[in-house]
Amino acid sequence: MTITKVFAPAKVNLTLHVTGQRKDGYHLLDSLVMFADVGDRVTVMSAPKPLFEVTGPRATGVPTDDTNLVVRAAALFDIPAHIILSKYLPASAGIGGGSSDAAATILALSEITGDTCLPEGVTDLGADVRVCLMRQAARMRGIGEDVIPCPGLPPLFAVLANPGIEVPTPAVFKALANKANPPMPKRLPHGIKTREFIDWLASQRNDLEPPALSTAPVIADVLQALASLPEARLARMSGSGATCFALFETDKAAKGAAQLLSDQQPAWWIEPARLS
Numbered sequence: 640m641t642i643t644k645v646f647a648p649a650k651v652n653l654t655l656h657v658t659g660q661r662k663d664g665y666h667l668l669d670s671l672v673m674f675a676d677v678g679d680r681v682t683v684m685s686a687p688k689p690l691f692e693v694t695g696p697r698a699t700g701v702p703t704d705d706t707n708l709v710v711r712a713a714a715l716f717d718i719p720a721h722i723i724l725s726k727y728l729p730a731s732a733g734i735g736g737g738s739s740d741a742a743a744t745i746l747a748l749s750e751i752t753g754d755t756c757l758p759e760g761v762t763d764l765g766a767d768v769r770v771c772l773m774r775q776a777a778r779m780r781g782i783g784e785d786v787i788p789c790p791g792l793p794p795l796f797a798v799l800a801n802p803g804i805e806v807p808t809p810a811v812f813k814a815l816a817n818k819a820n821p822p823m824p825k826r827l828p829h830g831i832k833t834r835e836f837i838d839w840l841a842s843q844r845n846d847l848e849p850p851a852l853s854t855a856p857v858i859a860d861v862l863q864a865l866a867s868l869p870e871a872r873l874a875r876m877s878g879s880g881a882t883c884f885a886l887f888e889t890d891k892a893a894k895g896a897a898q899l900l901s902d903q904q905p906a907w908w909i910e911p912a913r914l915s
């Protein structure tokens with residue numbers, strides 16, 4: 640039996656500019672994405688019949704049927720597999736949990752089958768799946784299908800915080816007042832130091848922050864708590880929320896701040912993370 644284990648990192652939208660809307664309702668994006676060293680885990684075993692299980696500290700409420708993106712991703716391959724998804728990331732949280740799980744499943748099954756081409760239907764799984772397959776700093780445009788790697792950026796140290804409410808992505812896009820906002824500059828930073836990179840990020844935006852705040856006002860408390868942490872240089876929301884992040888210049892500062900925030904907000908999901 641072949642066993643393949645693949646990490647499914649949290650996706651963090653460092654910036655998220657909404658630049659337009661297509662006729663089918665999907666929004667055009669320009670987003671700089673990095674991946675965290677916290678995430679879910681997908682274990683795939685070749686098996687005579689398909690079997691799917693969800694375990695882990697954040698398994699409650701995650702679908703175990705064929706609506707799970709892991710099951711939908713596995714259905715793109717012709718071989719049956721026993722798949723165990725270990726959930727560590729909160730769901731409907733703006734950090735691409737389901738999309739990253741789907742990407743990890745595709746990577747595992749590609750390794751098992753030896754297929755080097757991506758199966759058809761990957762984009763239909765979700766707008767974030769393409770960038771999650773890349774799992775490195777990347778610029779995402781179009782509705783998420785146009786992804787290019789962004790080498791030459793320093794890693795960042797972050798605290799991720801989620802107040803425990805699920806924020807559905809469609810509701811946030813619906814509440815967005817202005818759909819045509821400026822994109823990021825044509826050329827993104829390259830070969831810069833952490834402090835300059837964070838300063839540059841502070842000059843960019845997440846256009847979904849205002850509509851997410853109107854949908855879930857507690858996000859303002861999360862941003863305020865993160866911005867108040869010692870040595871925090873920037874606080875911003877990821878994706879359509881509710882997870883927000885603060886950025887720090889060192890690993891030590893991020894870990895200390897995560898501990899402090901966990902003491903202040905024991906009910907929130909809080910993790911220090913290295914982003915790259």
Ligand SMILES: C[C@](O)(CO)[C@H](O)COP(=O)(O)OP(=O)(O)OC[C@H]1O[C@@H](n2ccc(N)nc2=O)[C@H](O)[C@@H]1O
Nearest residue numbers: 652664665666738765766767768782808809812878879
């Ligand atoms: C907001 C982001 O998280 C940024 O990375 C993603 O664009 C959302 O990615 P996702 O969760 O994989 O999104 P999907 O599952 O494809 O879409 C969920 C819903 O979000 C809205 N949606 C999503 C992506 C996009 N570019 N425009 C949209 O309007 C649509 O209403 C869609 O029905």
Ligand SMILES: Nc1ncnc2c1ncn2[C@@H]1O[C@H](COP(=O)(O)OP(=O)(O)OP(=O)(O)O)[C@@H](O)[C@H]1O
Nearest residue numbers: 707708730731732733734735736737738740767878
């Ligand atoms: N593997 C999965 N993990 C979590 N939720 C899943 C999964 N597969 C399907 N879902 C369903 O998808 C919904 C969205 O969950 P997900 O964690 O992907 O959030 P998201 O906020 O849409 O992520 P994104 O950052 O891509 O916008 C959940 O409410 C759940 O019902």
